[in-house]
Amino acid sequence: xxxxxxxxxxxxxAGLSGxxxxxxxxxxxxxxxxxxxxxxxxxxxxxxAKELFRQGVDALQHGEGQKARPLLEQVLVLExxxxxxxxxxxxxxxxxxxxxxxxxFSYEVQQGETLSLIARRFLGDPFKFYILARYNDIIMSDDxxxxxxxxxxxxxxxxxxxxxxxxxxAAPETSNxxxxxxxxxxxxxxxxxxxxxxxxxxxxxxxxxEVDDLLATVYAGHAKKMxxxxxxxxxxxxxxxxxxxxxxxxRLKRQLEQTEASxxxxxxxxxxxxWVNDGDLAKAYTAYARTLKLEPEHARAKAAxxxxxxxxxxxxxxxxxxxxxxxxxxxxxDSLDKLLEIEPNHELAKANRAEIRAILDREEQxxxxxx
Numbered sequence: 001x002x003x004x005x006x007x008x009x010x011x012x013x014a015g016l017s018g019x020x021x022x023x024x025x026x027x028x029x030x031x032x033x034x035x036x037x038x039x040x041x042x043x044x045x046x047x048x049a050k051e052l053f054r055q056g057v058d059a060l061q062h063g064e065g066q067k068a069r070p071l072l073e074q075v076l077v078l079e080x081x082x083x084x085x086x087x088x089x090x091x092x093x094x095x096x097x098x099x100x101x102x103x104x105f106s107y108e109v110q111q112g113e114t115l116s117l118i119a120r121r122f123l124g125d126p127f128k129f130y131i132l133a134r135y136n137d138i139i140m141s142d143d144x145x146x147x148x149x150x151x152x153x154x155x156x157x158x159x160x161x162x163x164x165x166x167x168x169x170a171a172p173e174t175s176n177x178x179x180x181x182x183x184x185x186x187x188x189x190x191x192x193x194x195x196x197x198x199x200x201x202x203x204x205x206x207x208x209x210e211v212d213d214l215l216a217t218v219y220a221g222h223a224k225k226m227x228x229x230x231x232x233x234x235x236x237x238x239x240x241x242x243x244x245x246x247x248x249x250x251r252l253k254r255q256l257e258q259t260e261a262s263x264x265x266x267x268x269x270x271x272x273x274x275w276v277n278d279g280d281l282a283k284a285y286t287a288y289a290r291t292l293k294l295e296p297e298h299a300r301a302k303a304a305x306x307x308x309x310x311x312x313x314x315x316x317x318x319x320x321x322x323x324x325x326x327x328x329x330x331x332x333x334d335s336l337d338k339l340l341e342i343e344p345n346h347e348l349a350k351a352n353r354a355e356i357r358a359i360l361d362r363e364e365q366x367x368x369x370x371x
């Protein structure tokens with residue numbers, strides 16, 4: 001082989017250097033795929049159309065339109081022609097003035113009326129209660145007290161043509177609406193209004209186990225409220241009516257018995273107070289004791305007994321001393337027995353009683369000497 005010339009050697013070195021300095025191309029990284037947005041989880045309400053509709057109505061009665069929306073939408077999935085669900089769903093987002101009109105008249109709510117009854121009476125549809133509530137800026141549709149003035153859309157009918165407030169037999173959906181109203185009124189402590197709706201349902205032949213159970217519960221709650229406020233006669237009358245309506249309900253029977261005992265206890269307590277005012281503490285103590293026998297947890301009677309007990313004990317002891325001085329040992333013994341019934345550990349009374357008992361025994365022996 002011939003040796004490389006200087007020229008070729010230089011070219012070879014330059015070529016090698018150029019190869020060494022040339023950058024090495026790296027493969028491009030694969031493109032990063034954007035993360036897909038999370039798929040929202042849609043929770044489909046479970047239940048029958050009837051159950052979901054009732055839940056939707058309950059939500060709307062509490063002003064919870066967004067909670068009611070999926071419930072009513074699912075009702076329409078199960079029953080596409082459910083006109084009441086469709087009507088309520090449309091009321092959630094509708095402009096109340098556009099739907100009902102700008103013209104209105106003022107109406108004073110009557111005792112026992114609800115928005116659904118007013119909507120049925122003047123708008124011809126009890127399920128317009130929600131849009132009527134929004135029309136009046138009412139959040140809780142059951143928050144409607146007698147005497148309140150509300151706006152009713154339309155022209156006020158002449159008195160002669162005013163729609164009758166008397167309820168007519170209702171469709172099943174309307175009965176469910178009224179049952180929901182009764183539940184809401186009961187939860188707010190409006191027992192009389194709740195009972196009025198339930199009693200009307202029973203009169204219209206819409207009684208059911210649920211209606212009957214709720215009505216009995218309403219009666220019990222109302223009677224307790226009366227008892228707590230001292231209205232024992234009214235509570236007794238209501239429970240007597242309830243027990244007559246539901247004779248197999250042991251709860252109502254027990255509450256009636258307890259109410260009667262509480263009423264008698266309160267009467268005895270008032271008698272005790274009267275005896276205190278008259279200055280006869282012994283009779284007052286007896287009345288208070290009878291109160292506690294009828295109602296052991298009667299706090300006022302307990303406090304009254306504790307207050308007058310020392311004075312009553314002192315009075316009985318003084319009576320026994322005076323009777324003994326008059327040689328009336330039987331009367332003295334009777335006073336000491338009453339004292340010891342109240343204060344069994346009264347040592348002086350026990351000693352005096354033993355002495356008097358011994359005197360009476362000696363007198364008995366002297367009258368009837370042994371043979």
